[in-house]
Amino acid sequence: MITYEYRRAESLEDAASVLEKYGDTARIVAGGTDIMVQIHEKDKRWENLKCLLDMTYLENELRYISEDSENVYIGPLSTHTDLENSEIIKKYLPFLGEASSTVGSPQIRNRGTIGGSIGNAFPASDPLPALVAADAVVVLYGLCGKRSILLKDLYEGKGKLALRRGEFIREFIVPKFPEGTVTGFSKLGRRKALAISRLNCAAALTFGEKGEITRARICPGCIFIVPDRVEKAEKLLIGEKPSEKLFYEAGRAVSDVMIERTGVRWSTEYKKPAVEEIVFRALAAAAGMEV
C-alpha cells in the first residue's frame, strides 16, 4: 500500500511552494479519478509519494468558465459536468462539451476535472483533442510567476509534461473560432479495452459564403506520442465543399501521417481503418452530415 501525508493547498502560492519543496515526492490531487486509481493500483510512479496536495479548496480561484470578445477561459478545477453544462462551452466550443460528456460515468464527470485530464499526461484523454484543435494555450503558475505556452507544447513525450519544479496548471485560454465555425467530436472504444480500440478525434470547420470550407482543424487523439493537429489533412479541405469522399480522403491523410510518424507496427493493420473512420465521423458530425 502506498501511504502519504495530506496537504490542503491554502492559496496558489502555497500550492506552488509545496510543489517546489517536495519536487517529485508531492503530487496534486484534483478530482482524484486518475491519481487515486494509480495509487490504489500501486503505480511505480508514486512509490516515493510523500505528500498528496489537495487543490479542491481553491475553487474560488480555479473553478470557472468565462469569456471575453477573443477567448474562452477555463479554470483547471472545472469538472466534466461543469463543461458539459456550460452555456459558454455550448456556444463557442461545443465539441469540448461533447467530449466531456463522454468521459467515464456521471460519478467520474462530477469529480474529474479538465486540469486532471491534462495533468495526467495520458494521450487517450477525451477533452485533449478538442483543446488542441482549438489551439488552446495553457497558463502555468509557479513561484517565479506565470508563463503561457501552446497546450500541445506542454506534452514532452510519453506521459511527460514540460512542467518545471513547483509549477501547476493555472488556466486554459482558448481562442474563439471565426464566425461560421462548426465542430464535431467522435470516439471509438471503451476505457481499459485494448489500447488500439481507444481512439477519438476533434474537428472544426469554418465555412465561407458559398458553403466552401475556408479553415479546418483536425486533431486525432491517442495516435501520436504527443497530441497534434494534422495540417496535411486540414489543407486538403480548404476551398472544397463537404462530401463523404472528401472527409474519407482527410481520414486517409491522417492515417498516412500516423504511419510516417510512428512507423508500421503490429497494430497498424487494425488501427488504420479505425483512424480513418474516426476522422471521417468527426468531420461529418461538424458538417452536420447524416452518417
Add this chain to the structure above:
Amino acid sequence: MERIKVSFTLNGKPCEVMTKPYSRLLDMLRDDLRLTGTKEGCGVGECGACTVILDGKAVTACLVPAPSVEGRNVVTIEGVGKEGKLDPIQEAVLKEHALQCGFCTPGFIMSAKALLDENPFATKEEIRRAISGNLCRCTGYEQLTTAIYEAAEELRKLNKTKI
C-alpha cells in the same frame, strides 16, 4: 503516520473523525465510522458500488481522499429514508424486484437519489444515463430503471401533498 481530523456533515448531522491521512472516503465511512452500507467493489471507480452524494453530486467514494470532505456535505445510504421508513426509491426497488444479491443496490440508490433530487421529472433516458456508472452482475438494468421511474412519480405526488 499521525491521524488527522476531518469535520464534515454526514447524513445531515455534524461529524468529526480522526482518520489516516491516506484514507479514502470509502475507508473512513466503512472502517472509522462503521457505516458499511457503502460497498467496495472494484476500488477504481468503475463499478459504482461505493457511490455517495457529495455536495449534491453522486461520486465514487473509492476515489475521494477522506480529508477532501472537510467542511462538505456527505450523504450515504444510511441517510436515505426517514424515521425508520424506507425512501420511495427503496420501496420501488423492492416492489420491482430490482435486486438479487444486493451488493450493488446502495450505489444504484445513491445515483438515483442524486438524480431525482436535482430533477424530479427525469425521463427513463435520463435515469439510464444517471445509473450508467453503476454495475450489477445479477439483475437487469430495466427493473432498476422502471423502479426509479416509479419512485420519481411517487416523490412528485408526496411533494404535492406537502405543498
